[in-house]
Amino acid sequence: MDPWEHAFDHPRPASFYARDTLVVARDLLGDRLVSPSEGGWRAGRIVETEAYVTGDPASHAYRGPTPRNQSMFRGPGTLYVYRIHQVFCANITTRPGEAVLLRALEPLTAGLGDTRGPGRLCREFGLTRTDDGSSVVTGARCRVVPGIGTREAVERSPRVGIRRAQRRLLRFSLEGNPWVSRPRPGARPRSPA
């Protein structure tokens, strides 16, 4: 049996997502996003996430349910896909009104393009508005399966690109992983000599 097919059939259960959002964001690191496609399986290792929680001014759900964010109020493991500028971003709903943004993957299958950054990640996995509301537990588009464990340390930092609540450390990434979308804020660019 194809190992990716086997993985796809053994996803994280809904109970995995029905926990504290910060814990889910952290625990998703090292897990794998797996998706069937015409050209074969697409899979990547999750290396960077962000948490969006209740009472968080940077969250799309801050002002309560709207037509756009309704997926954040559905069950745990629901995909919330929205458009920003000209790209899409994908989140996984945890508790009602809270979600984890998938920011970067380390490619695990051949043929995958650049998956550093939420927009590129969605592009490479073909995630668009039509995938909003689907499930990463039982859905056919993509699922999250457990990783094999991580040696890398988990690093917390401010979230990227937001205007409000910039001081909260709700971004989680695998320290030193080259597929993380941006270096830690405050880190010096390496000087040549």
Next chain:
DNA sequence: TCATTGATTTGCT
């Protein structure tokens, strides 16, 4: 109905 804004990416300076 109108104006503003953004959980991004890209390209140019």
Next chain:
DNA sequence: GCAAATCAATGAT
């Protein structure tokens, strides 16, 4: 380093 691209959700009028 900075601004443009580009569009729909959102809030104000």
